[in-house]
Amino acid sequence: MLLVLARRLGNVIPTLLAVVALVFLLFSVLPGSFISGMNEDGRSPIDPAVMERMRKEMGLDDPLHERFGKYVAKVATGDLGISFRTREPVTKLIGARLWPSLKLVLAAMSFAILVGVTLGFLAALRPGSLIDTASMVMAISGLSLSQFWFGLMLMYLFALTLGWLPSFGYGDGGIVNLILPAMALGVGPMALLARTTRAAVLDVLNADFVRTARSKGMSEKRVIEWHVLRNALVLVITIVGLQFGSLMGQAVVVEKLFAWPGVGSLMVDSVFQRDMPAVQGCILMIVLFFLFINTLVDIAYVVIDPRIRYG
Amino acid sequence: MRKLLSLVAVAAIAGAGAASAQETPRKGGTIRMTAPYAASFGSLDPHTTPRAQDDIINKALHRTLYNWDSKDNKLVLELATAATPSADGLTYTFKLRDDAYFHNGRKMTADDVIWSFNRIMDGSKGYPAARYVRIIKGAVEVEKGQAKEISGLKKIDDKTFEMTLTSNVDPGYYFFSGTTAILPKEEVEKGNFAANPVGLGPFKFKEHIPGSRVVAERFDKFYKPGKPYADKVEVLIMAEAAARDVAFRNKEIDTSILGPAQYVAYREDANLKNGILEVPEMFTRAVTFNHSFKPFADKKVRQAFNHAIDTDLIIKRLVKDKAYRAVSWLPLASSAFDKSAKPYAFDPEKAKKLLAEAGYPNGFEFELTTSQNESWGLPIVEAIIPMLAKVGIKVKPKLVEVTVLTDIAMKGEHQAYIGSNLTGPDSLATLRCYYSQTPRTACNYTGYNNPAYDKLLDEAAASTDPAKRNDLLRQANNMLLDEAPVWFFNYNKAVLAYQPWIHGLQANPTEITHQYPEDIWVDQRSPAK
Numbered sequence: 001m002l003l004v005l006a007r008r009l010g011n012v013i014p015t016l017l018a019v020v021a022l023v024f025l026l027f028s029v030l031p032g033s034f035i036s037g038m039n040e041d042g043r044s045p046i047d048p049a050v051m052e053r054m055r056k057e058m059g060l061d062d063p064l065h066e067r068f069g070k071y072v073a074k075v076a077t078g079d080l081g082i083s084f085r086t087r088e089p090v091t092k093l094i095g096a097r098l099w100p101s102l103k104l105v106l107a108a109m110s111f112a113i114l115v116g117v118t119l120g121f122l123a124a125l126r127p128g129s130l131i132d133t134a135s136m137v138m139a140i141s142g143l144s145l146s147q148f149w150f151g152l153m154l155m156y157l158f159a160l161t162l163g164w165l166p167s168f169g170y171g172d173g174g175i176v177n178l179i180l181p182a183m184a185l186g187v188g189p190m191a192l193l194a195r196t197t198r199a200a201v202l203d204v205l206n207a208d209f210v211r212t213a214r215s216k217g218m219s220e221k222r223v224i225e226w227h228v229l230r231n232a233l234v235l236v237i238t239i240v241g242l243q244f245g246s247l248m249g250q251a252v253v254v255e256k257l258f259a260w261p262g263v264g265s266l267m268v269d270s271v272f273q274r275d276m277p278a279v280q281g282c283i284l285m286i287v288l289f290f291l292f293i294n295t296l297v298d299i300a301y302v303v304i305d306p307r308i309r310y311g
Numbered sequence: 312m313r314k315l316l317s318l319v320a321v322a323a324i325a326g327a328g329a330a331s332a333q334e335t336p337r338k339g340g341t342i343r344m345t346a347p348y349a350a351s352f353g354s355l356d357p358h359t360t361p362r363a364q365d366d367i368i369n370k371a372l373h374r375t376l377y378n379w380d381s382k383d384n385k386l387v388l389e390l391a392t393a394a395t396p397s398a399d400g401l402t403y404t405f406k407l408r409d410d411a412y413f414h415n416g417r418k419m420t421a422d423d424v425i426w427s428f429n430r431i432m433d434g435s436k437g438y439p440a441a442r443y444v445r446i447i448k449g450a451v452e453v454e455k456g457q458a459k460e461i462s463g464l465k466k467i468d469d470k471t472f473e474m475t476l477t478s479n480v481d482p483g484y485y486f487f488s489g490t491t492a493i494l495p496k497e498e499v500e501k502g503n504f505a506a507n508p509v510g511l512g513p514f515k516f517k518e519h520i521p522g523s524r525v526v527a528e529r530f531d532k533f534y535k536p537g538k539p540y541a542d543k544v545e546v547l548i549m550a551e552a553a554a555r556d557v558a559f560r561n562k563e564i565d566t567s568i569l570g571p572a573q574y575v576a577y578r579e580d581a582n583l584k585n586g587i588l589e590v591p592e593m594f595t596r597a598v599t600f601n602h603s604f605k606p607f608a609d610k611k612v613r614q615a616f617n618h619a620i621d622t623d624l625i626i627k628r629l630v631k632d633k634a635y636r637a638v639s640w641l642p643l644a645s646s647a648f649d650k651s652a653k654p655y656a657f658d659p660e661k662a663k664k665l666l667a668e669a670g671y672p673n674g675f676e677f678e679l680t681t682s683q684n685e686s687w688g689l690p691i692v693e694a695i696i697p698m699l700a701k702v703g704i705k706v707k708p709k710l711v712e713v714t715v716l717t718d719i720a721m722k723g724e725h726q727a728y729i730g731s732n733l734t735g736p737d738s739l740a741t742l743r744c745y746y747s748q749t750p751r752t753a754c755n756y757t758g759y760n761n762p763a764y765d766k767l768l769d770e771a772a773a774s775t776d777p778a779k780r781n782d783l784l785r786q787a788n789n790m791l792l793d794e795a796p797v798w799f800f801n802y803n804k805a806v807l808a809y810q811p812w813i814h815g816l817q818a819n820p821t822e823i824t825h826q827y828p829e830d831i832w833v834d835q836r837s838p839a840k
Binding site: 031032033048049050051053054057085086087088093096097100151152155156159160163166167168169170255256257258259260261262265266268269272273274 | 349350351353354356359434435436437441454455505506520521522523524547548549550551553554557558560561563711712714715718719721750752
């Protein structure tokens with residue numbers, strides 16, 4: 001277990017450095033500057049001389065490698081800098097968005113696991129049946145749908161037509177406002193999980209050890225619970241981990257559509273306003289989340305399947 | 312022209328319909344407005360942000376020296392009861408209200424005004440509001456770090472101060488913008504002001520969920536008797552037009568700004584068409600020519616460009632009539648707009664003739680920088696390409712993000728670009744964008760240089776007679792129409808959909824989402840708690 005953690009931590013630092021370097025590079029070639037977002041009425045609100053002085057004071061005129069070095073040194077102390085746009089610490093901006101983002105991602109993944117794994121499992125137990133066909137149609141549709149379109153359809157159905165749920169917003173942070181964005185965000189992973197679970201369960205059902213278990217007279221319920229589920233779970237968890245980790249980054253569209261106050265919408269606004277410290281902070285957060293989830297998945301492998309060893 | 316004026320009349324009537332409910336305003340309820348321009352607010356500290364999105368909530372929380380009166384289409388004093396100019400028009404004596412309180416209970420004094428403007432000019436912070444305060448004598452010195460206090464601001468007593476300006480302008484145009492709000496020093500200096508804003512507005516801050524909403528509650532010590540009417544105002548961030556449409560139809564929001572496609576749908580919907588507020592905003596959409604690009608240095612080429620495009624057709628088909636034909640640089644609501652002026656006629660033959668006279672009988676090729684904007688971006692460029700091709704002008708579109716358009720223009724890196732330009736309410740400041748001494752980095756993106764035009768502006772600036780100044784500005788604007796430094800495309804028609812239970816909305820031509828919420832009330836039909 002400790003080895004898993006050590007290996008993961010060893011990977012985290014170079015990954016983060018590579019991401020920060022990439023973002024630095026991309027922003028250095030993008031047109032526009034921190035002042036661009038203020039020019040929305042076609043006139044610059046800041047005197048060019050003041051702008052130049054600010055650029056100097058902020059170190060924006062320094063060579064890229066110097067800025068990169070200074071930024072990395074600050075990040076190492078937990079300082080993500082000051083947002084150009086709001087003039088507040090980036091850690092504070094992200095801190096305010098983190099819990100809503102996590103809540104949305106957790107809810108979306110719960111929806112995906114609950115519906116996806118159940119559908120995939122039922123489909124695999126009765127291949128070729130109506131439930132198999134229906135669940136696979138759902139899975140393919142779910143993979144093909146755009147989050148934006150599906151989210152809008154959910155709004156039309158559950159808010160406008162049925163009047164069951166609010167169409168947008170954070171409300172009081174309760175579950176009522178969470179359901180629609182979570183479904184919109186979770187539909188892709190749900191579809192992928194349904195297909196993966198079906199394939200994994202079918203694979204295990206045809207394995208020799210399952211045939212052996214059945215021939216020994218073990219009840220079907222016990223075979224499924226003890227042998228099939230446990231063995232199929234390794235592949236399912238891999239998909240869950242990968243999807244879970246990337247959901248925070250994928251949530252941009254859903255957050256904007258549902259006016260959900262997450263890290264994704266903060267990142268989009270910051271990109272458009274060329275607020276580099278905020279963009280870097282958001283990306284770092286998303287990457288950290290991804291790496292954290294992947295580490296958890298690695299640990300879960302060992303717990304579920306004792307045959308798996310690292311080292 | 313008649314059609315244009317009738318459209319303005321319709322807009323005015325629509326505005327009046329929303330604003331003049333016959334019933335007695337109801338006390339209580341919640342106003343639910345939307346902030347549609349981004350997925351978050353920039354800051355609740357008004358000095359740090361010039362963005363239209365942030366001014367939506369600023370109007371509830373904060374106050375400025377002046378307000379824009381949408382009913383009479385003019386500036387009015389807000390935090391002051393009198394502003395008396397000196398004979399030379401350079402020094403104004405302001406008498407402040409004696410009944411304006413900050414949300415922390417302290418009375419506003421002249422020190423607050425002086426402190427706020429000094430804070431704005433702190434050059435080490437680069438506050439965007441400096442663009443307005445810079446007209447006060449000595450402000451630039453503070454910005455440059457050469458002085459600690461603005462010399463042109465002098466306290467007479469707690470309720471009186473003098474403001475000396477660098478030139479003869481109406482200070483109202485500079486101090487009605489939300490970013491010049493008067494703030495309480497003691498609250499700002501506590502730090503974290505953006506998270507706990509304290510202002511002089513009709514509503515006091517209650518809650519901000521970044522990326523979702525700001526909620527403010529009625530401030531009982533607000534200086535206008537009986538106002539505000541509502542108990543609460545919520546400004547809900549909704550950047551997606553399609554989601555706003557669902558929320559509006561589902562009665563979850565009280566107002567929603569409409570784009571061209573929704574404008575058509577709402578006008579055709581029997582349930583929605585009576586709740587539409589329209590106003591010609593003070594934004595002029597145009598293709599701005601860089602006159603240092605040789606063909607555009609010639610007036611005849613620029614005029615030919617204007618004649619070559621069927622502008623009315625584009626407004627009708629592509630912009631879905633959600634715009635008014637631009638007749639000149641100044642917008643319809645400007646007092647210096649010449650109502651007898653006529654737009655360039657669609658006349659390709661005349662365009663060809665002008666091009667030949669200018670030495671381009673076979674036309675020329677140029678690069679047109681554009682954003683993706685549906686009303687003044689790529690779709691419009693796609694429409695004008697074939698029209699210009701018919702007279703021999705070949706367009707090479709160059710797509711950029713909307714946020715960097717002005718950057719490109721400031722650097723003069725464009726041959727021409729299409730964009731939306733603030734053209735009011737200060738006609739003098741607007742027309743200065745074509746003054747030869749105005750640098751490109753300010754707003755002379757064309758590089759226009761015409762001594763006759765400069766002379767008109769100099770005379771207008773020197774004039775202390777408002778009527779004479781207005782006439783000179785009208786002449787300057789007409790000169791621009793003839794000189795065609797840009798392709799005059801359209802003036803934005805801002806459209807706000809509103810629910811039947813909301814009253815007192817203002818047809819604000821400076822920005823329709825900027826509503827003074829103390830004048831708004833909701834009747835019993837509102838589903839909001």
